[in-house]
Amino acid sequence: MAATGVEAAFRMLEGRWKMVIIFHLFDRAVLRFSELERAIPGVSQKMLIQQLRDLERDGIVERVVYPQVPPKVEYRLTPWGQAMCPALDALLEWAAHRPPPKAGPAPCAD
Amino acid sequence: MAATGVEAAFRMLEGRWKMVIIFHLFDRAVLRFSELERAIPGVSQKMLIQQLRDLERDGIVERVVYPQVPPKVEYRLTPWGQAMCPALDALLEWAAHRPPPKAGPAPCAD
DNA sequence: CGGGATCCAGGACGATACTG
DNA sequence: CAGTATCGTCCTGGATCCCG
Numbered sequence: 001m002a003a004t005g006v007e008a009a010f011r012m013l014e015g016r017w018k019m020v021i022i023f024h025l026f027d028r029a030v031l032r033f034s035e036l037e038r039a040i041p042g043v044s045q046k047m048l049i050q051q052l053r054d055l056e057r058d059g060i061v062e063r064v065v066y067p068q069v070p071p072k073v074e075y076r077l078t079p080w081g082q083a084m085c086p087a088l089d090a091l092l093e094w095a096a097h098r099p100p101p102k103a104g105p106a107p108c109a110d
Numbered sequence: 111m112a113a114t115g116v117e118a119a120f121r122m123l124e125g126r127w128k129m130v131i132i133f134h135l136f137d138r139a140v141l142r143f144s145e146l147e148r149a150i151p152g153v154s155q156k157m158l159i160q161q162l163r164d165l166e167r168d169g170i171v172e173r174v175v176y177p178q179v180p181p182k183v184e185y186r187l188t189p190w191g192q193a194m195c196p197a198l199d200a201l202l203e204w205a206a207h208r209p210p211p212k213a214g215p216a217p218c219a220d
Numbered sequence: 221c222g223g224g225a226t227c228c229a230g231g232a233c234g235a236t237a238c239t240g
Numbered sequence: 241c242a243g244t245a246t247c248g249t250c251c252t253g254g255a256t257c258c259c260g
């Protein structure tokens with residue numbers, strides 16, 4: 001199995017806010033910086049920008065700048081970014097099947 | 111979309127060595143501590159133990175201790191841990207479809 | 221409005237030595 | 241062999257201030 005490929009993919013998605021950003025972009029498709037900032041309470045501008053840059057550099061999100069007097073920047077998922085939906089879905093499915101962490105004491109194993 | 115579920119799943123798999131460990135356990139099924147240590151060059155015992163504990167606490171790997179004079183501990187994936195194979199596969203598939211980061215200058219967009 | 225720069229705290233990671 | 245304890249380093253994430 002190609003561990004390296006999955007590892008690389010994981011490294012891209014690691015980061016405190018990347019998933020949140022991605023899910024917001026799955027939901028709304030196109031969002032401005034300030035909209036993301038408002039949609040994600042608790043994130044600092046620095047982190048938002050940083051994670052956004054990472055995602056952009058990795059080809060997951062796309063950044064569109066409108067050269068206007070009040071600056072306007074839009075963020076959206078690239079086609080490849082959208083393509084990770086089934087992978088996220090599979091992961092979600094897996095997470096949903098998590099068995100309870102066996103709280104009760106084993107009745108037969110002393 | 112349930113961002114929280116995927117986020118939680120991701121947090122479990124974050125960590126410099128967890129993926130490596132998991133893939134080794136996918137490959138060999140059962141491994142002793144020293145075998146993992148040898149199979150993963152560059153990892154310190156501390157990190158190996160730490161990541162192993164995390165994976166164990168999250169119900170992904172199982173730890174079997176043999177009460178012998180030379181201590182013997184085996185690690186293997188739990189059924190749930192093995193169940194994440196399709197998710198990893200989907201992620202790998204997604205990673206494989208990554209388009210090249212557009213190196214050439216756009217010929218039509220000046 | 222969007223984003224860069226700087227400073228700072230905390231946790232992840234790593235090397236080493238020691239124990240049962 | 242398997243694991244713990246301690247220490248140090250680096251990187252991540254956060255607050256604040258500054259710029260076009």
